[in-house]
Each structure stands twice: as structure tokens, then as C-alpha cells.
Amino acid sequence: xxxxxxxxxxxxxxxxxxxxxxxxxxxxxxxxxxxxxxxxxxxxxxxxxxxxxxxxxxxxxxxxxxxxxxxxxxxxxxxxxxxxxxxxxxxxxxxxxxxxxxxxxxxxxxxxxxxxxxxxxxxxxxxxxxxxxxxxxxxxxxxxxxxxxxxxxxxxxxxxxxxxxxxxxxxxxxxxxxxxxxxxxxxxxxxxxxxxxxxxxxxxxxxxxxxxxxxxxxxxxxxxxxxxxxxxxxxxxxxxxxxxxxxxxxxxxxxxxxxxxxxxxxxxxxxxxxxxxxxxxxxxxxxxxxxxxxxxxxxxxxxxxxxxxxxxxx
Amino acid sequence: xxxxxxxxxxxxxxxxxxxxxxxxxxxxxxxxxxxxxxxxxxxxxxxxxxxxxxxxxxxxxxxxxxxxxxxxxxxxxxxxxxxxxxxxxxxxxxxxxxxxxxxxxxxxxxxxxxxxxxxxxxxxxxxxxxxxxxxxxxxxxxxxxxxxxxxxxxxxxxxxxxxxxxxxxxxxxxxxxxxxxxxxxxxxxxxxxxxxxxxxxxxxxxxxxxxxxxxxxxxxxxxxxxxxxxxxxxxxxxxxxxxxxxxxxxxxxxxxxxxxxxxxxxxxxxxxxxxxxxxxxxxxxxxxxxxxxxxxxxxxxxxxxxx
Numbered sequence: 001x002x003x004x005x006x007x008x009x010x011x012x013x014x015x016x017x018x019x020x021x022x023x024x025x026x027x028x029x030x031x032x033x034x035x036x037x038x039x040x041x042x043x044x045x046x047x048x049x050x051x052x053x054x055x056x057x058x059x060x061x062x063x064x065x066x067x068x069x070x071x072x073x074x075x076x077x078x079x080x081x082x083x084x085x086x087x088x089x090x091x092x093x094x095x096x097x098x099x100x101x102x103x104x105x106x107x108x109x110x111x112x113x114x115x116x117x118x119x120x121x122x123x124x125x126x127x128x129x130x131x132x133x134x135x136x137x138x139x140x141x142x143x144x145x146x147x148x149x150x151x152x153x154x155x156x157x158x159x160x161x162x163x164x165x166x167x168x169x170x171x172x173x174x175x176x177x178x179x180x181x182x183x184x185x186x187x188x189x190x191x192x193x194x195x196x197x198x199x200x201x202x203x204x205x206x207x208x209x210x211x212x213x214x215x216x217x218x219x220x221x222x223x224x225x226x227x228x229x230x231x232x233x234x235x236x237x238x239x240x241x242x243x244x245x246x247x248x249x250x251x252x253x254x255x256x257x258x259x260x261x262x263x264x265x266x267x268x269x270x271x272x273x274x275x276x277x278x279x280x281x282x283x284x285x286x287x288x289x290x291x292x293x294x295x296x297x298x299x300x301x302x303x304x305x306x307x308x309x310x311x312x313x314x
Numbered sequence: 315x316x317x318x319x320x321x322x323x324x325x326x327x328x329x330x331x332x333x334x335x336x337x338x339x340x341x342x343x344x345x346x347x348x349x350x351x352x353x354x355x356x357x358x359x360x361x362x363x364x365x366x367x368x369x370x371x372x373x374x375x376x377x378x379x380x381x382x383x384x385x386x387x388x389x390x391x392x393x394x395x396x397x398x399x400x401x402x403x404x405x406x407x408x409x410x411x412x413x414x415x416x417x418x419x420x421x422x423x424x425x426x427x428x429x430x431x432x433x434x435x436x437x438x439x440x441x442x443x444x445x446x447x448x449x450x451x452x453x454x455x456x457x458x459x460x461x462x463x464x465x466x467x468x469x470x471x472x473x474x475x476x477x478x479x480x481x482x483x484x485x486x487x488x489x490x491x492x493x494x495x496x497x498x499x500x501x502x503x504x505x506x507x508x509x510x511x512x513x514x515x516x517x518x519x520x521x522x523x524x525x526x527x528x529x530x531x532x533x534x535x536x537x538x539x540x541x542x543x544x545x546x547x548x549x550x551x552x553x554x555x556x557x558x559x560x561x562x563x564x565x566x567x568x569x570x571x572x573x574x575x576x577x578x579x580x581x582x583x584x585x586x587x588x589x590x591x592x593x594x595x596x597x598x599x600x601x602x603x604x605x606x607x608x609x610x611x612x613x614x615x616x617x618x619x620x621x
Contacts, residue, residue: 134553245463287466
């Protein structure tokens with residue numbers, strides 16, 4: 001406990017003991033919880049991915065030679081009519097959506113709020129609505145609007161767009177794209193707080209100097225603001241991408257997995273409802289693949305993002 | 315104001331054409347997003363007061379209240395509150411109406427807020443102000459839990475909760491939510507690190523022990539962040555769909571309950587009743603956000619931002 005200087009000589013040892021006791025009491029349960037629910041559950045998932053399941057029961061002991069489930073994940077194109085490879089592609093397709101569309105748009109909006117553009121207070125409140133309102137509400141309203149008789153569908157029909165039978169969420173060719181549009185629509189909201197807050201810490205003097213040098217707002221945004229809040233952007237991007245692998249709610253609420261809209265998270269979620277089902281071995285294997293591939297991707301993306309700009313002291 | 319700053323402000327005001335174009339583009343984009351959210355909300359409120367006939371004839375005409383009398387204006391809300399979700403558990407019938415769902419949501423919020431105020435601030439405090447052996451392990455645990463996608467562990471977790479007999483009980487929520495290692499610890503750790511250690515030394519000189527120092531001296535100084543994270547936790551828990559859907563199957567909260575109301579509304583071709591339920595659900599979080607939005611906006615930052 002070096003950070004807390006001792007006040008009296010001779011009480012150092014007893015104070016140190018009291019500090020150790022206090023720290024132990026505070027961190028004991030969180031560590032135990034992590035060991036049970038993160039280490040324990042993920043180890044169980046890993047071990048069971050190498051065991052065969054028959055009738056909802058695991059038949060044999062764990063051995064690395066028993067990798068049937070892993071092979072089935074790659075070989076079998078279909079699990080309970082949920083197209084498997086398509087689910088992987090769908091989950092991966094959300095990554096560019098987050099990195100190339102949602103985060104840049106959120107950054108632009110945060111910058112406009114930071115620079116106090118006209119009506120910035122109004123925008124600060126209204127753009128945050130999707131975070132305050134439940135995804136269930138957003139999904140239900142969106143579902144009705146783009147459904148077979150929804151007003152967006154009717155409007156697009158009137159202006160000559162090709163409207164599929166059953167609406168945009170009821171067609172194999174359009175359902176997934178419609179879900180992606182929904183994700184862009186609702187996805188810019190949450191991180192607005194973090195980006196605005198990070199930009200708010202940039203010294204006015206820095207912006208002032210750039211103005212004197214004649215830098216345009218766009219130039220300042222690209223060359224000053226983004227590099228200065230880069231650690232925040234990196235953190236948000238990594239946590240956002242990590243969440244993508246468990247992303248299932250829009251699929252669950254908008255199409256219930258129909259019309260080729262399945263994702264990895266949705267497959268796990270659906271099968272988790274029936275933890276004695278026959279698909280468990282496959283789900284465990286998928287879980288292992290998601291964790292391994294996801295972790296590798298996370299750390300590669302983290303390294304890549306960190307290589308752009310180092311931490312800026314200001 | 316100094317001459318230098320006044321001159322600079324004047325130069326800043328004289329915007330170049332490129333700045334104007336940039337501003338217009340960004341403002342148009344923000345306007346489109348903002349109005350789509352506002353329209354969605356107005357559509358939801360307006361439709362919740364319309365008759366199903368009027369709504370089915372023309373969804374978009376939000377001011378069309380034809381056939382609607384003032385006395386029947388709140389009929390959709392009455393229907394939403396009289397809706398009862400029925401199921402059977404252990405051969406016993408279970409019935410939950412919208413009041414019950416709201417009660418379950420409040421219980422869930424109470425439990426999660428209680429845990430959010432106990433664990434993350436305390437862990438964040440010791441991480442910021444004490445050096446101890448497991449500090450690196452805790453940091454690693456937080457990074458792992460944030461970066462490694464462990465969606466696959468949902469199945470063994472459900473099986474484990476099942477095996478200890480806690481599924482469909484409030485204890486499962488307490489057990490799962492009491493971990494404390496996550497983004498919250500990072501936020502609190504950064505916050506406490508910025509508070510001078512002199513406070514701790516002074517309180518020790520006055521005879522306070524570690525717990526007293528934390529509870530009486532340090533924790534009150536973190537109240538702005540505590541309030542902000544409590545509000546965010548309230549909104550997140552109130553809106554949470556998957557946790558009650560999986561672990562509280564016989565105690566539907568309002569987030570899972572509106573799914574059932576929505577299904578009934580679709581069957582009855584009475585979407586306005588669904589809108590009424592959706593508005594009831596949203597109004598709680600909107601009120602909380604309206605009351606605390608400034609506090610939230612000023613207290614949140616992540617990612618080691620230097621300032």
C-alpha cells in the first residue's frame with residue numbers, strides 16, 4: 001500500500017494488515033464471481049465442445065481427439081433450419097457497419113455538439129432518445145413501419161420502389177438489409193455521451209490555435225479532435241465489436257430469425273432456451289470459435305487502432 | 315476578456331465557406347436522425363390514442379382521430395392495463411398483468427441498482443488508491459470480460475443456475491449481477507485516482523479506519539459519477555430484455571411483457587393498444603433521463619482520456 005503514506009511510525013505493520021484486510025474484503029467476491037462465471041463457464045463451454053451429445057446428455061469424457069462438434073460446425077450448413085455460415089457472415093458484416101458507419105457518424109455528431117453548432121442542445125437530447133427507449137419499443141415501432149402495410153412500405157410503394165410481398169422484413173432478400181438499416185438508425189446514440197465528454201476535455205486553447213492558423217472545422221476534426229480522443233475511440237470500437245458476436249435482439253424481435261436473418265448470437269440464444277437439447281455440442285463449439293476468433297480479432301484491431309495515434313497528453 | 319481572445323473569437327465567428335458547407339451537411343444529418351426519432355415518438359403517442367379502425371385505415375395520419383370521443387380516448391391504455399399474461403408453473407396457474415410487470419421491472423431495477431452502488435465503486439476505489447498483489451489480475455479480468463466475446467458461455471451459465479435451483483428466482487439476478495468487474499470499475503477507478511490521496515491521510519490522522527474513510531470521505535466525493543451510473547443502470551435494467559427473458563420466465567418485466575401485449579395486439583388487429591403499452595414503458599426512462607440528463611452528460615468518459 002505505497003500510495004497511502006503512513007501517518008505514524010510503528011503503526012505501519014498494523015495499518016498494512018488493516019489495508020490488506022480491507023482490500024481482500026472488497027475484491028474477494030468480484031474475483032470469486034469472475035472465477036465462477038467467466039473462467040468456470042467458459043472452461044465448461046470449452047471442455048463440452050469436445051464431447052458428444054446424445055439425447056441431451058454428454059456421452060464421453062473430454063479428449064482433444066473428440067472434435068466432431070467443431071467439424072460439424074464447419075461441415076453442416078444447417079442447424080435447426082438456421083443457416084449457419086450465413087449467421088457467421090451476418091455477425092461479421094456488422095463489424096464494418098460499426099467501424100465505418102456508426103462510429104464516424106457518432107463522432108461527427110459529437111463534434112457538432114462540442115463545437116456548439118446551432119440547436120446543439122436540442123440535438124444532444126433528441127439524438128440520445130434510442131438509448132433511453134428500450135430496444136423492444138424501437139423494434140416494435142420499426143417493425144410496424146416497414147411491415148406489409150406499414151407507412152414506410154406504403155410511402156416507398158407510392159414513389160415507385162419495388163416493395164416485396166410481406167414488407168421489407170418478410171422477404172429473404174431484403175430482411176437482413178432492413179435489420180442493418182435499423183441498426184444504423186439506432187446505433188449512433190449511446191456513444192454520443194462518451195465522445196462528447198472526451199471532446200469536452202480538449203483545451204479551448206488548442207482549438208483557438210487551430211482557428212488562428214486558419215484550419216477549417218473539418219480539418220480540426222480530422223487532425224486535432226480525433227487524434228486527441230483516440231483512446232476513447234479505440235475503447236468504444238473494441239467494446240462495440242466485442243458485443244457484435246452476441247448481437248441477437250433485433251433479429252429476435254424483428255424477424256425471430258426467419259428470412260435469412262440469423263446471427264451467431266441468435267443461434268446461441270435460441271439454443272440456450274433449451275439447455276438439454278441435442279444441438280448443445282454444436283452450440284458449445286460455436287461458442288469456443290466465437291471466443292477464440294473474436295479474441296484474436298479484438299486484440300488485432302486494438303493493436304491496429306493503437307498504432308494510428310499514441311496516447312496524447314493534454 | 316483579453317484583446318487576444320476577443321480577436322480570436324471574431325476570427326472564429328467569420329466562418330469560411332468550407333466551414334459553412336461542413337456545418338450545413340452535419341446539421342442536415344443530425345436533423346434527419348433527430349426528426350426520425352421525434353416522429354417515431356409522436357407516432358407512438360398519437361397512435362396510442364387512436365381507434366384501431368382509424369389506425370388500420372391510415373397509419374401515418376397521426377392527427378386523424380375520426381370516430382374517437384373524449385370519453386374513449388384512454389381506452390387503449392385501459393385495455394393495456396387489463397391485459398393479463400397467463401401461464402402454468404408446477405401445475406399452478408400464474409397470471410401477471412401490466413401492473414405486475416411494472417412491479418417486476420421495479421424489483422429488477424432495485425436489485426441491479428443496489429449492486430451497482432456497492433460493488434463497482436468499492437473495487438474502483440481500491441484499484442485507484444491501494445497497491446496490492448491481485449491488482450494486475452483484476453485489470454486483466456476486466457479487459458478479458460470486456461474484449462473476449464463469451465456469448466457461448468450463456469448455455470453453461472443457464473445450466474449452472476438451473477442446477478442450483480435459482481432459475482426463475484430473484485436470487486439468480488443477484489448472483490449474476492453482483493460481479494462488479496467491468497466498465498464501471500474503470501470509470502470509478504479513473505474518478506477516484508483524480509481525487510488527492512491527502513483526503514485519505516487526513517481521515518487516518520483523525521482516526522478513521524479504511525471503511526470509514528471510503529464511506530464517509532471518498533464515496534461522497536464520487537456522488538456525481540454514482541448518480542450518473544445509477545441513472546444509466548436504471549435505464550439499462552428497465553429496458554433489458556434478455557436477462558428477465560432467460561432468468562425470470564414467470565416474472566415478466568415490462569420489457570418482456572410488451573412482447574406478449576404486442577402479440578395479443580397483432581391478433582386483435584389492435585395496434586394502438588400495443589402503442590399504449592410501449593408508451594407506458596418508455597415514459598419511466600424518459601422521465602428519469604429528463605431529470606438527470608445534465609449529470610449523465612458531464613460525468614461519463616472512458617478510454618484513458620487525458621485532460
